[in-house]
Amino acid sequence: MTRKSALVGAVAVVLGAVLMLSLAWGLQHAALANPPVLGRTAPRLAIQTAGGDQVRVWELQGKPVVLNFWASWCGPCIEEGGVLADASGARPDVAFVGADNQDTSSGFEAFEQRHPHSYPAGPIVTGSYQAFGVGGLPATFFINPRGIVVASFTGPLDASTLNHYLGLITS
Structure with a gap:
């Protein structure tokens, strides 16, 4: 085998591997962009909130719901916290719920002391993040008054993006 043909073979293997990884990444992110619950x-x-109250999302039908999956160890979750807090204060017509995901009870409690939520938030006690198709945090689901998931967003929300999605569930 000549040096040139060995180099061409190595390049072909590398390009094939890059193509396969790109395809796998694209398929994974397409699934995240279109969770099965939409x-x-x-x-x-x-x-269950820090105060011991349970908030059952299914009992909030009749009101639009913003359901945000987060965790104490998630930097982008902290980043979007102010945006969600501001919106929950400005939009009493919308129920905001924070579902603490893959966290310890001490992690949740410490987080609430440092960054208290202005809306009900706490560990999941019924159901799971998997049922929503959450693949990364933060993940936010927008549920209309009939209880239908009409949109989702993965990543930290900014005010304009949140307002866009709120328009989908409040109009």
């Missing part, structure tokens, strides 16, 4: 009734999910 257009369907939101799966049953309840959280």
Whole structure:
């Protein structure tokens, strides 16, 4: 085998590997962009607040709901916290719920002391993040008053993006 043909073979192997990784990445992110719950009734999910109250998302039908999956160890979750807090204060017509995801009870409690939520938030006690197709944090689901998930967003929300999605569930 000549040096040139060995080099061409190595380049072909590398390009094939890059192509396969790109395809796998694209398929994974396409699934995240279109979770299986879109257009369907939101799966049953309840959280327990630091005060011990349970908030059952399925009981909030009749009101638009912003359901945000977050965790104490998630930097982007902290980043979007102020945006969600501001919107929850400005939009009493919308129920905001924070579902603490893959966290310890001490992690949740310490987070609430440092960055208290202005809306109900706590660990998931009924249901799961998997039922919503959450693949990364933060992940936010927008549920209309009939209980149908109409949109989702993965990553930290900014005010304009949040307002866009709020328009989908409040109009």
